[in-house]
């Protein structure tokens with residue numbers, strides 16, 4: 001359910017951006033969402049369709065780029081996507097540590113339309 005406030009926030013930011021650029025409407029908003037960010041893309045789209053009604057965002061498409069979490073190997077420093085039930089580096093077999101990769105959540109770009 002915490003997608004609701006974040007979606008309101010996204011719309012607010014997009015509207016501010018569009019207003020500053022004198023846009024007539026917002027065509028699309030691209031979000032980067034890490035699998036470990038705690039946010040679910042589908043829920044954001046669902047709330048977006050409801051909250052954006054009557055705003056410059058109405059009818060805009062939400063594009064979501066998913067980021068897979070990556071671990072950093074404590075042995076060789078390589079970044080890798082972990083396999084199910086394993087934390088081992090595919091290169092050297094050492095254990096990987098969690099990184100910030102996969103926890104992202106931000107607006108990558110906003111596409112606007114001018115009359």
Ligand SMILES: [Zn+2]
Pocket residue numbers: 073074075076077078089090091092093094
């Ligand atoms: Zn390694």
